[in-house]
Amino acid sequence: MRALHEDAHLLVLDKPAGLLSVPGRGADKQDCLSARAQARWPDALVVHRLDMATSGLILMARSLDVQRALSEAFATRQVWKRYEAIVEGPLDAEHWQTIDLPLIADWPNRPLQKVDPAGKPSMTRWRTLQPLPDRHATHVLLAPETGRSHQLRVHMAALGHPILGDALYGDARVAGAAPRLLLHATVLQLRHPITGEALRVESPAPFAPAQDAGTAPGAAEGLRPPAP
Helix, strand or coil: CEEEEECCCEEEEEECCCCECCCCCCHHHCCEHHHHHHHHCCCCEECCCCCCCCEEEEEEECCHHHHHHHHHHHHCCCCEEEEEEEEECCCCCCCCEEEECCEEECHHHCCCEEECCCCECCEEEEEEEEEEHHHCEEEEEEEECCCCCCHHHHHHHHCCCCECCCCCCCCHHHHCCCCCCCEEEEEEEEECCCCCCEEEEECCCCCCCCCCHHHCCCCCCCCCCCCC
């Protein structure tokens, strides 16, 4: 766990893959990002989570007022997030595409989620960063417009291109194609809840292949400032 931003009001931490965001059930699931953060910053409070298998940026508050403000910012889509992933198969989308599929808990197979018309509205935007023909895969940029559990993993699997290393939503070949889930939260951008200044934190995906400048995240996506 690394701190990429620290001030008196909030933290942005870089979570490694394989670490829980918050404690789970059982004595063997108490080691987690929030516990490690609170050992160093006793006032650290959880605002949102990443799947255990996902790595990347997590925001934590350092007071109840800031926690409420950040939770509201997430709920009203004032926090701008980007993820990178390596998915199975070729995908060619220079411009943003949209996956709009409702998701619901797959109760007999918890913690899995599934696409279901009775589920909650769920939307993901994606575009190709780089084809990886030698791996029969594609490096993609993902922008979740909603924040459902396992949303990016389920949506890419529903598209027919599961994320490599995904043992929940991919078959044995997909699960064995990488030593971990190849999904990383690379960008968090928001207005600081106290100062009002723009805050942008980035964490390069550790599995990302080398890219040309013209295909790097931000080169062609038209980055906008966070909403005021």
